Amino acid sequence: MSLLLRISELLEPFSSDPGIYMVVLHRIDGVPIYVKAKRDKKVKLTTLLYWLEGQIKEVLYYIFTRNLSEASFKFQDMIVRMYPVSKTLVLSIIARDETPLYKLDLDLESACREINNLVVV
Amino acid sequence: MRVSVVHSSEINIRKCYAEIREKLDLVDFKPNVVMLFLTESTWMFWKAFNELLQKRFPEAQMLGIVIEGYVLTRTIHTRGVCILLMEYDGDVRVFHEKGKGATKTAENLGSKIGRGWDLIVLAFPAIYFPGKLRLGITFFNDRRFYGKFQKVNETERMKIMEKYSEYLDRTNSVYPMNRTLRILARKTGGDTPIVGLNLLPLQAATSTPFILANYRFVSPGAAALCFKGRINAYYSDIFPERGKSYEETLEIIKGRLANVEDVRVTKKGLVIGEINGIKPVDFLLEKVKGYEQLSEEELKKLLDEGKLQTFTPYGVGFVSEKTFGFTVIGLYPYPINFYPVLFELDYFHDEGIFCGEHYKGGVKQLVRTFENAKEDSEFHFFIIDSQSIFSFGRSLFQIFDVIKLYSRNYFGIMLQSPPFYNPKPSNFMSEIEKGIHYFAAGSTVLIEFMRK
Numbered sequence: 001m002s003l004l005l006r007i008s009e010l011l012e013p014f015s016s017d018p019g020i021y022m023v024v025l026h027r028i029d030g031v032p033i034y035v036k037a038k039r040d041k042k043v044k045l046t047t048l049l050y051w052l053e054g055q056i057k058e059v060l061y062y063i064f065t066r067n068l069s070e071a072s073f074k075f076q077d078m079i080v081r082m083y084p085v086s087k088t089l090v091l092s093i094i095a096r097d098e099t100p101l102y103k104l105d106l107d108l109e110s111a112c113r114e115i116n117n118l119v120v121v
Numbered sequence: 122m123r124v125s126v127v128h129s130s131e132i133n134i135r136k137c138y139a140e141i142r143e144k145l146d147l148v149d150f151k152p153n154v155v156m157l158f159l160t161e162s163t164w165m166f167w168k169a170f171n172e173l174l175q176k177r178f179p180e181a182q183m184l185g186i187v188i189e190g191y192v193l194t195r196t197i198h199t200r201g202v203c204i205l206l207m208e209y210d211g212d213v214r215v216f217h218e219k220g221k222g223a224t225k226t227a228e229n230l231g232s233k234i235g236r237g238w239d240l241i242v243l244a245f246p247a248i249y250f251p252g253k254l255r256l257g258i259t260f261f262n263d264r265r266f267y268g269k270f271q272k273v274n275e276t277e278r279m280k281i282m283e284k285y286s287e288y289l290d291r292t293n294s295v296y297p298m299n300r301t302l303r304i305l306a307r308k309t310g311g312d313t314p315i316v317g318l319n320l321l322p323l324q325a326a327t328s329t330p331f332i333l334a335n336y337r338f339v340s341p342g343a344a345a346l347c348f349k350g351r352i353n354a355y356y357s358d359i360f361p362e363r364g365k366s367y368e369e370t371l372e373i374i375k376g377r378l379a380n381v382e383d384v385r386v387t388k389k390g391l392v393i394g395e396i397n398g399i400k401p402v403d404f405l406l407e408k409v410k411g412y413e414q415l416s417e418e419e420l421k422k423l424l425d426e427g428k429l430q431t432f433t434p435y436g437v438g439f440v441s442e443k444t445f446g447f448t449v450i451g452l453y454p455y456p457i458n459f460y461p462v463l464f465e466l467d468y469f470h471d472e473g474i475f476c477g478e479h480y481k482g483g484v485k486q487l488v489r490t491f492e493n494a495k496e497d498s499e500f501h502f503f504i505i506d507s508q509s510i511f512s513f514g515r516s517l518f519q520i521f522d523v524i525k526l527y528s529r530n531y532f533g534i535m536l537q538s539p540p541f542y543n544p545k546p547s548n549f550m551s552e553i554e555k556g557i558h559y560f561a562a563g564s565t566v567l568i569e570f571m572r573k
Contacts, residue, residue: 012131012136013130013131013132013133013200013201016131016132016133016136017132069515070515102510102511102514103161103189103190103199103200103510104199105514105515106190106197106198106199106510106514106515106517107130107197107198107199107200109197109515109518110130110196110197110198113195113196113518114196
């Protein structure tokens with residue numbers, strides 16, 4: 001099974017969550033290598049994805065130099081969360097702001113760990 | 122003994138079911154124990170998973186419950202389904218009893234179980250959330266009994282609280298954990314440890330929590346998975362040892378909890394009538410700014426949506442008259458007058474403390490029970506308090522730093538803080554009656570399956 005297929009299997013359950021608009025796995029330079037987005041006309045995800053690309057480098061800098069364990073941005077009715085997966089990958093989710101994140105956080109951390117095991121030799 | 126954990130964290134139910142079915146095909150042994158753990162995202166589809174397992178393993182002893190999450194090797198999941206399959210070397214059997222009132226259910230179940238087991242895993246609802254009609258009747262009775270309570274003297278008040286407690290017992294609304302464990306321990310000879318799977322979802326829904334026993338729906342009721350063979354169970358709470366007197370215990374506990382205030386509680390049976398002379402919920406609203414009392418309609422709506430919050434950082438704590446142990450009941454602004462409690466209150470001092478939640482010792486304290494693990498153990502199954510999800514968030518992953526020191530083969534579930542009956546003496550803060558342990562947060566139970 002290819003690495004990307006295995007990663008998409010691990011991230012697939014999150015995109016089924018009704019509260020999550022988009023799941024993205026970014027490369028170190030900000031380029032997304034996995035994107036799963038919901039079709040929702042109310043949410044302009046493409047603009048947000050472009051904006052996220054610009055943030056990745058900055059977030060990675062803080063993750064590796066200041067031990068930042070996660071980054072969170074809140075827009076009008078959306079939350080963007082970014083979690084480091086490895087030294088070259090960052091996972092971001094875009095969710096409805098009323099989505100309870102306390103449990104989701106644990107599942108995302110588990111997914112990050114599993115992806116980390118796949119990509120770090 | 123052979124063990125296999127089959128799971129899917131998929132929340133799309135079709136995909137989840139397909140993944141589980143596929144993984145079950147790969148199981149290469151015939152389990153005699155099947156434990157089905159459904160989560161928030163899948164419990165409403167219990168029938169499908171129940172049927173699937175019954176077809177695959179019709180002769181296995183089966184127990185099914187709803188949990189908040191499960192712990193696999195180095196990952197934690199809160200969605201999907203998880204199934205623990207075991208080919209246990211000793212004797213194993215599931216007993217169940219349904220809906221004859223909490224006390225009667227415990228007595229009948231205890232008689233069915235009998236003596237001679239080495240460990241009992243007992244699943245029962247801490248509080249059962251009935252359908253709308255029954256809930257409406259309970260609200261009506263709460264108002265009716267409390268109306269009388271406010272007009273009479275102290276002696277009559279006690280009688281009214283006792284009657285209302287009997288009503289809660291009769292309708293299976295509350296299974297008080299100390300009474301339930303006390304009855305089970307007595308009926309099973311008193312020398313068998315009992316692990317309580319005390320079911321109270323963090324977000325409750327109508328007709329929950331539910332229990333499946335040998336592929337039958339037994340709610341509201343209780344079920345016990347009984348083991349005979351080489352098996353151990355250990356318990357830990359997050360506190361230092363209790364004091365040898367009421368004053369000593371209070372002094373220890375006051376140093377550990379936040380926002381402590383002495384209070385006087387009017388209580389009897391399973392209910393609190395007043396705290397410092399006012400309704401329990403009014404007392405909470407007076408102390409905690411920002412809380413608003415739910416209306417009955419709001420509560421019913423939340424139950425319909427499966428979103429009624431049952432966790433809270435505030436509570437009232439009591440010192441046991443029997444052991445000088447200490448325990449807490451959480452307070453939340455529900456639309457009720459009498460405040461139902463998850464344990465029988467008659468064994469506690471009337472003077473209590475109002476307090477906020479506070480952990481000391483961090484996440485690692487939560488799994489210190491693993492320190493008891495023996496070298497010739499084969500598999501560890503543990504239950505940790507689901508409120509730790511709020512207390513620690515992603516730091517909860519630090520439990521693996523401790524667990525890896527003691528176990529290579531483990532599986533855990535997250536549930537409301539588990540109660541425990543231990544026939545051997547201990548000095549835990551949360552030992553509230555001889556052998557019976559319970560604290561509202563931070564307790565852990567470890568079940569250890571030994572090599573043959």
